[in-house]
Amino acid sequence: MYRVPFLSLERQHQSIERKLKGAILKTIQSGRFVSGDEVNSFEDEFAAYQKTRYCAAVGNGHDAILISLKALGIGRGDEVIVPSHTCQATWLAVLNAGAKPVPAEVDPMTYNIDPLQIENVITPRTRAIVPVHLYGHPCVMDRIIAIAKKDNLFVAEDNAQAQGATFKNKMTGSWGHCNATSFYPTKNLGALGDGGAIVTNDKRAYQFARAFRNYGSEKRDEHVIAGVNSRLDELQAAVLRIKLRKLEEWNRKRRQNATSYLRELYNVEDIQLPPGESEVVRPVFHLFVIQTTHRAKLKKFLEKKGIETAIHYPVAVHLQKAFGHLGYKKGSLPIAEKLSNEVLSLPIWPGLKKEEIEKVCGEIRNYFK
Ligand SMILES: Cc1ncc(COP(=O)(O)O)c(C=O)c1O
Structure with missing residues (x-):
């Protein structure tokens, strides 16, 4: 029987297979696998694509959300509003940042967080909203930003499922203070393994993210914060540079x-x-x-x-x-x-x-x- 696959990355990769092999071979021959030119170039190219000033590539989408929140100073005792219906990684990243995820119900037609419901769950402890552009459909970003401004909250978008989407002609993942995405292989822009990124226009948040992903260090042997290891590697960056063009x-x-x-x-x-x-x-x-x-x-x-x-x-x-x-x-x-x-x-x-x-x-x- 003829089968219709839910997803076939093999078929999707056919048109770029030669380029992918070339990029992988070039990386092998460079002898550099972590924190090199491919990651730097991909960060520049992805920031340009998102129309934001900075991009810090990280190990996965979960970490991108977690580090975005930490870069905004969110942690213990803080509440972060998340959609009730999402991938569990969104909530988990909030928890792992030390904060409490507080769900707001979604609009059942768009599957996305409902701005009216956001207003219902704001408390004096609320510090941020994490809108998720679920299934690739943009959230009502102008209203969410207006609510955040009124209540002095940060916005950190979870753009894992919506690379390339726009709301009112502005890229999703470029509205918030610090925005996260995932390059999990099945995503619209997927690596051949794990990957993620934070994009922002805030230089201080960008510098925090760069240090945090690398044991809290921007300069060799100088650890300014207690970070983690969450780096995108050179092979994945080389692959993502090719796939970004598609x-x-x-x-x-x-x-x-x-x-x-x-x-x-x-x-x-x-x-x-x-x-x-x-x-x-x-x-x-x-x-x-x-x-x-x-x-x-x-x-x-x-x-x-x-x-x-x-x-x-x-x-x-x-x-x-x-x-x-x-x-x-x-x-x-x-x-x-x-x-x-x-x-x-x-x-x-x-x-x-x-x-x-x-x-x-x-x-x-x-x-x-
Ligand atoms: C909406 C959403 N947020 C976060 C993530 C987490 O990304 P990752 O699997 O790269 O950690 C995913 C993907 O799995 C996702 O779909």
């Missing part, structure tokens, strides 16, 4: 695929489709996530037809054991819980063929017939 093309293909889904599925009554592009938002469809009360049965049906799907995420973050001490129970965050029961991610990656999308849509229509 990002706009790949994001365009993702948007085209999303348009096909939206066109083909708009009249299937039992599913809720994600929002598309508008004058205000240009999403990058890291994932194409539908909602349906038939999720388990539909997933199984599609599997039988050779169509791979995934669930992001099947357990609401507040119901994970790791966050039990925060005191949330079943029923505490009903929107996040409903989404965790009903979301289903369809294949959307840039190498997907037109016939494959047609097959997915055809089988979804067959299921609901």
Whole structure:
């Protein structure tokens, strides 16, 4: 049976395989694998792409959020507002920075943190908001920034899933004081291993991040803060420099695929489709996530037809054991819980063929017939 893969990085990499091999070989021959020219060049190129002044590359997306918060002086005793529905790494990074994640419910149509709900959970201890541009869809950044300004809060965007997206023509991941992203292999801009970055216009925060990722040291044998080891390596930077040049093309293909889904599925009554592009938002469809009360049965049906799907995420973050001490129970965050029961991610990656999308849509229509 012809299978539609949820994601095929092998197929996606075909057009750049020769370049990737060349860059890897060049790095091997350079004999330099950590803190070298590839990382420096990638940082310059990614800062330029994001239209921010500085970029500090780090080991992964979790650390990028954690270091962003630390660079803003956030830690013990502070509360940080996070979306109720996100990848658990967002909450975890807040915890690991020493602060308390305080969830605000999301808008069930966009899956993103709802500005009205942010206002409901602000307390005198709140120091920052971490908006997550989930599935590649931009948050309502102008309203979030306005709330933060009014209450004197920092904003640290989690742009792990939205590299290249814009809100009102401004890049996501460039609105906040210090913004994080992940280069986990499946991301729109993914390495061949782990990676992440912080971008900012704040020189002091940038210098903090550079030192913190390297045992707290900018200068050899001089440790100014108690940092960690969270460096992007030269091989990953060399790979990311090649893939960054493809990002706009790949994001365009993702948007085209999303348009096909939206066109083909708009009249299937039992599913809720994600929002598309508008004058205000240009999403990058890291994932194409539908909602349906038939999720388990539909997933199984599609599997039988050779169509791979995934669930992001099947357990609401507040119901994970790791966050039990925060005191949330079943029923505490009903929107996040409903989404965790009903979301289903369809294949959307840039190498997907037109016939494959047609097959997915055809089988979804067959299921609901
Ligand atoms: C929204 C979001 N935040 C944070 C992360 C953490 O990134 P990483 O896996 O690179 O630590 C991820 C990815 O896994 C993510 O999707």
